[in-house]
Amino acid sequence: MDAIYIDKLSKWHNKIDIINSIIHDWKINVEFIYKSKFKNTKDLRDFVWVICYSFNFSDKLKSRIVLITDELNNNAIEYWSSSRWFNTLRINIDREEENINFNLEVEDDWRWKASKTALDMETMRAHKLRLWYFWHDSIRWRWLFLIIVKLVNRLYFKNSHNWWLIVWVKMKI
Numbered sequence: 620m621d622a623i624y625i626d627k628l629s630k631w632h633n634k635i636d637i638i639n640s641i642i643h644d645w646k647i648n649v650e651f652i653y654k655s656k657f658k659n660t661k662d663l664r665d666f667v668w669v670i671c672y673s674f675n676f677s678d679k680l681k682s683r684i685v686l687i688t689d690e691l692n693n694n695a696i697e698y699w700s701s702s703r704w705f706n707t708l709r710i711n712i713d714r715e716e717e718n719i720n721f722n723l724e725v726e727d728d729w730r731w732k733a734s735k736t737a738l739d740m741e742t743m744r745a746h747k748l749r750l751w752y753f754w755h756d757s758i759r760w761r762w763l764f765l766i767i768v769k770l771v772n773r774l775y776f777k778n779s780h781n782w783w784l785i786v787w788v789k790m791k792i
Contacts (some may be wrong), residue, residue: 625653638669695727719792739755740776
């Protein structure tokens, strides 16, 4: 897996060249490691946009993937991570016959005093979706579940070996 350290990049790094150098045979397997600070989200969005562009995704799909990335990262930064520690965004794209498999994973440092386990998140998701998934129409208070569940084939949670939380989405394109 290729690694890109967001905090070590200068504004002069060419994101297109970086991404194109790690795409091989219509596949990419990359992780972005970054301090858990909102200032890094723009670079992450830009890299994700470049990846989507390099794979010739439609504008609508690019926008959705950037939204998903932003939502996962913002949740990790806002709720579960300390600005002194690092989060990781992993993207894996490969082709399987006529389909493209797109996997995106955010692993946060889970040092928040009210951090959640994967089981806690699954329980919360089931509760939220059961309560208001079908009738919720506000753009506020949508929570991670409503936004992401409507855009991906699968959303799941996993405890990291570091005792951190991993949020993963899968899409077939």
